[in-house]
Amino acid sequence: MATRSSQPTVLLVEDEPAQREVLAYNLEAEGFAVARASDGEEALLSVKEALPDVIVLDWMMPGVSGIEVCRRLKTRAETRDIPIIMLSARSEEVDKVRGLETGADDYIVKPYSVAEFMARVRKELRRTRPSTVGEELRHEDIMLDAQTHRVTRDGAEVKLGPTEFRLLATFLERPGRVYSREQLLDRVWGRDIYVDTRTVDVHIGRLRKALTQFGGDDPLRTVRGAGYSLG
Amino acid sequence: MATRSSQPTVLLVEDEPAQREVLAYNLEAEGFAVARASDGEEALLSVKEALPDVIVLDWMMPGVSGIEVCRRLKTRAETRDIPIIMLSARSEEVDKVRGLETGADDYIVKPYSVAEFMARVRKELRRTRPSTVGEELRHEDIMLDAQTHRVTRDGAEVKLGPTEFRLLATFLERPGRVYSREQLLDRVWGRDIYVDTRTVDVHIGRLRKALTQFGGDDPLRTVRGAGYSLG
DNA sequence: TAAAACTGTTACACAACTGTCACAAAAGCA
DNA sequence: TGCTTTTGTGACAGTTGTGTAACAGTTTTA
Numbered sequence: 001m002a003t004r005s006s007q008p009t010v011l012l013v014e015d016e017p018a019q020r021e022v023l024a025y026n027l028e029a030e031g032f033a034v035a036r037a038s039d040g041e042e043a044l045l046s047v048k049e050a051l052p053d054v055i056v057l058d059w060m061m062p063g064v065s066g067i068e069v070c071r072r073l074k075t076r077a078e079t080r081d082i083p084i085i086m087l088s089a090r091s092e093e094v095d096k097v098r099g100l101e102t103g104a105d106d107y108i109v110k111p112y113s114v115a116e117f118m119a120r121v122r123k124e125l126r127r128t129r130p131s132t133v134g135e136e137l138r139h140e141d142i143m144l145d146a147q148t149h150r151v152t153r154d155g156a157e158v159k160l161g162p163t164e165f166r167l168l169a170t171f172l173e174r175p176g177r178v179y180s181r182e183q184l185l186d187r188v189w190g191r192d193i194y195v196d197t198r199t200v201d202v203h204i205g206r207l208r209k210a211l212t213q214f215g216g217d218d219p220l221r222t223v224r225g226a227g228y229s230l231g
Numbered sequence: 232m233a234t235r236s237s238q239p240t241v242l243l244v245e246d247e248p249a250q251r252e253v254l255a256y257n258l259e260a261e262g263f264a265v266a267r268a269s270d271g272e273e274a275l276l277s278v279k280e281a282l283p284d285v286i287v288l289d290w291m292m293p294g295v296s297g298i299e300v301c302r303r304l305k306t307r308a309e310t311r312d313i314p315i316i317m318l319s320a321r322s323e324e325v326d327k328v329r330g331l332e333t334g335a336d337d338y339i340v341k342p343y344s345v346a347e348f349m350a351r352v353r354k355e356l357r358r359t360r361p362s363t364v365g366e367e368l369r370h371e372d373i374m375l376d377a378q379t380h381r382v383t384r385d386g387a388e389v390k391l392g393p394t395e396f397r398l399l400a401t402f403l404e405r406p407g408r409v410y411s412r413e414q415l416l417d418r419v420w421g422r423d424i425y426v427d428t429r430t431v432d433v434h435i436g437r438l439r440k441a442l443t444q445f446g447g448d449d450p451l452r453t454v455r456g457a458g459y460s461l462g
Numbered sequence: 463t464a465a466a467a468c469t470g471t472t473a474c475a476c477a478a479c480t481g482t483c484a485c486a487a488a489a490g491c492a
Numbered sequence: 493t494g495c496t497t498t499t500g501t502g503a504c505a506g507t508t509g510t511g512t513a514a515c516a517g518t519t520t521t522a
Contacts, residue, residue: 161468176379183259198510199470205512206468223380224478224509225393392479429499430481436501455489455498 008125009033011052013043013069014087015061023056026118040064044072047079054124057104059088074103083124137172139230142211142219144172156214163188164207171220171230180227204228239356240264242283244274244300245318246292254287257349271295275303278310285355288335290319301335314355368403370461373442373450375403387445394419395438402451402461411458435459 010027014020015038024034035052037043040063047055055073059066066086073079083105106120137144141154144165151158151168160168166188170179179187181197188203189195208218221229241263245251248269255265266283268274270292278286286304290297297317304310314336337351368375372385375396382389382399391399397419401410410418412428419434420426439449452460 163469176381178378178380186259195470196472198472201510202470202512205510208511222510226380229379394480426481427483429483432499433481433501436499439500453499 008053009035009050010121011035011037011043011046011055013037013040013056013061013066014058015039016058019058023117027121032121040066040069043069047073047082051079052082054121055082055084056121057084057086059086070104085120085124137169139172139175140219141216142168142172144169153211153214153216158210158213160207160210163203164210167203167207168211168230171228175231176229178221178223178227178229183227200228239284240266240281241352242266242268242274242277242286244268244271244287244292244297245289246270247289250289254348258352261349263352271297271300274300278304278313282310283313285352286313286315287352288315288317290317316351316355368400370403370406371450372447373399373403375400384442384445384447389441389444391438391441394434395441398434398438399442399461402459406462407460409454409458409460414458431459 010032012020012024012027012034013036014023017038020036020038024036027034035046035050037046039061043055043057044064046052057066057070066088070084070086073082073084084103085106085108086104087108105124108117108120136146142151143153144151146169149165151160151165167184170184170187181200184200185193185195185197204220204222208220211220212218219230221231223229241258243251243255243258243265244267245254246269251267251269255267258265266277266281268277271294274286274288275295277283288297288300297319301315301317304313304315316337316339317335318339336355339348339351368377373382374384375382377400380396382391382396398415401415401418402408412431415431416424416426416428435451435453439451442451443449450461452462454460
């Protein structure tokens, strides 16, 4: 099966560089490793070299076409289980059927939104690698698993209330980044909830207490006049 | 000019709530403050209230259209310098020309990727507020990261108070440039705060002390009768 | 249903930062 | 050189920002 690194790998097969880089940018922003290929031949080589966790495949390509790549991968035992998402500029029903017939797992018609694209990729990854899709956040010895709603520090379980959990999750998305109290209220409490900004301080205090209950340094940093950050 | 808070402010003018929130979410994720408006009238009010650092303007809107908002802002002296990015569903060259003719600084045709959108916003901000975008300011061995709010010299972390931090950030925007005490008060303290100009001297002293605490030359230069500069 | 867990607010203590001053030191000038 | 102007800086009091315990109200759990 596919690699077992902490990040899932996405093989992106698209001959148009601009298109390819936009998608790559978004995938990488979400923490996926991206392998690139600009035609069918490269794609087959790349798969042979290192099995990706999911393949995004453009229909129209010079040389070996996307549909042909798909057919070949789906007939080989060791690549059969890798989900394939087909991209196509054609919207005709005929093509959609043909795409899925050759074994593609999903089919996205251009033009599509990046959000839709990302959602489809996540969906396929969830099937094959349920634990690693956006569900696990780490920073140093702190680990948060959104799937099981658990937090551990240095292996020891840390019990957090819902608010502290979301707060920590927010910090873990971008360790080091300073969030103002207003931003934290926005993200953790929600856009139109009115709570005093000092409430943030109290919850920060509670999160600190929970994270240091078994010893260990305080991982949260207070930036006077600006807000808080993790690390 | 625009506000002097640590975050750049983006005014987002878009009548379609879903669209607006997607963009707002991404802007906020990158640390920008977002002001929202859902039509041209609101937009003009918002600008009057607090000058943003960049304006993102939908072309098609009920009431005062985007293009009209753009025209009005570009004819007023105090808003002329705020970069405007137009969004449009039309791809015809005609519109593009019309958009830029009214003074828009950039023009994005839907559908666009979020990555592209963010890149354009960053580009405009880089022109007008170089310090707060691109996240990292350097000069020789001094490095300031606005995102994480950290300063290092020769790799060693330098702890600065809020005022010293802003002061250094100002100098780093244009190393070598000499700022008068009045200019520094304007930029670092804010336009309508009244403090004695000698206060600047004291903070310069504190900044010097912090930057040389582990040895190293004093990177700040006193220009007698004129002010101070970095390097 | 009662107990436990969680929430937001407040008040107070404490720490960090601020601006001003006074005087010392340095730089310019005649 | 002596005199004037400008800058450096330690001290200090006042201000502002942050940490946290306590509490009452609410929600969740058993």
